[in-house]
Amino acid sequence: MSEVLLKSLKKVYEGNVTAVHDVNLKIKDKEFIVLVGPSGCGKSTTLRMVAGLEDISGGELYIDGKLCNNVAPKDRDIAMVFQSYALYPHMTVYENMAFALKLKKVPKPEIDKKVREVAQILDITQYLERKPKALSGGQRQRVAIGRAMVRDPKVFLMDEPLSNLDAKLRNQMRAEIIKLRHRINTTFMYVTHDQTEAMTLGDRIVIMKDGFVNQIGSPEDVFDRPVNLFVAGFIGMPVMNFFDHCKLLLENGVYYAQIRNAKFRLDDFQQKALKQNGQKPCDIVAGIRPQHISVGSGQLEALVEVNEMLGSEVNLHTRSDDDEVVMVIPTVDLTVDVSMGSRVKFDTKPRLIQLFDKESGNNLIWYDKASADACSPVCKAYPFS
């Protein structure tokens, strides 16, 4: 068992600057959790508090059921992979990997066995006698992972480990980490600002902003059921389209979303959810993902400003009244002229429209007040969902 529990974890720096506000998070044994958010959101600080590299200003941290607030990093049974690799430059790869075990006074034959075993898994055996400066970025990152692996930690912490790699290598290493995760089968806590990494690696994703957790959920949850405008806008590429000046209407017991002059009768599921929440008609921001738009017919119209042909799909940057609307249209579905300057009609399925309260920015369907109040916001679960 290597469960990590963050109970109202808080970090306040000198000058009363709060970097992390009351994070409540339970990371299950062998779970891969990803902390994602823009720069300065507190994700790395949270990870560093778990590592013991930052003092905890408030709350409690439990690793494997043991309160670790004041436990030295070396005694937490964790290992960390840094963005800058943090390999000792004067040591060979072998020495780098063996260093922690040497300090623990593990017998030499055992160290040797462990280092070679891990090196073989990571395919770095041929580099064991090299110094880090003689390795490429990808190889260095493997060594950094290897150095963490030899310790057999209960929890693996990774702080933007792929950020220093080029796009191609990053994709390759991401796949390697997925494979590695299944091979070593331990608890992972991974920090990134890259949503692709978050979506592909994480069992659950923790989305942070300004020191607050905005949503905790599976990749599907955060993509399909964002609890607020920030999560909806942060996850997904291209970014979700937001339509201002929209209304949620209730006519004869039926909810409608009004976007400009177009009126969409919401799906049964949305009807039930809104009714259960006792939702009254109000001003809303409607969100539609670029991939959820179809062109050719529909109640809405836009002017194509830029047309990006990507082969299998085409990205259309359009303007609909005051709003910029991005559409991702599979080329096989293209039946109308989408050249620059042309006007296209577009549509979406009502169930794919996200409804956000104009004032609070919370999702009228998925925002769960109870979990948000407990600083552990998840999307609301409905008995009929």
Added chain:
Amino acid sequence: MSKNKSTAVATDPKDAVTLKGNRMKHLRQNCPWLLMLVPAVLVVFLFNYLPIYGVLIAFQDFMPGDPILSPLTRWVGFQNFTRFFQDVQFWPLMSNTFLLCILGFIIGFPLPIIIALSLNALKSRKTAKVIQTIFTAPHFISLVVLVGMLTLFFGRYGLVNNIIAGIGGERVSYFLESGAFRPMYILSSNWQDFGWSAIIYIAALANVDPGLHEAAILDGASRFQRVIHVDLPAIMPMVSVMLIMSIGGLMGVGYEKALLMQTDGNLGVSELIATYVYKQGLTGVPDQAYATAIGLFNSIINVVLLIIANTTSKKFSETSLF
């Protein structure tokens, strides 16, 4: 590979033209920077290279006022050098200079490194800066003031003797004691310069990736182990360079402080090559040719030491000056 390329350049006139064009382009591009170098190059040439011409008098029967090069110049070859080697002062001068320098080096070289590592290990940056300032301040005291302070502390009626006399002991004239010269000289020099010399190491330590320390903390390294395994290796290239430079200047001790501390009582240990050169060349009946020969001999020793240190360092630590 580069050899083949240069051969091709030399044989192909088109390539030679291109190379020349590239050089001109490079020169034009870097013109402002090269112009900025001119004053520095001029100063170095005027004050460091041009005076080398004066070493010619070491090989002459030179009298003050004679031109260095003229048809009347009396060349004497290595006669001035031979005279120095046969001088009764040769071995005492060599041993005094060597001992003073080597003892000063043994104590003075590691001290700034230890200080820099210790200051860097302090958790409070503010405290570290205050201590660093205190340690650096003595560097700005002039040698005359420093020797004046030594007199105040160790003179017959100085602080130390007053304490000794106060507890019933007998006053000692430390400046007349030959055994006290070297400790006073070396310790006061180190006191004056260790803080200043530490600055370069402190600067090097500031560049150490904090991630390395964090990785070492997670690996279970103690504060001392982090100094040994992270900080020290990080400044080793700088240590190597400083070591080479120190060894290169090992015998280049100045005459000022030794002269200021010199008394009849400690002359046997305080007479150094530098003080002897000063006395021969500038006091009494000046024998500048002889003084230059001794100075040149001393410089040659330094150059040889520099080359040995540089070659050794290159071989074992991959760091060298040239």
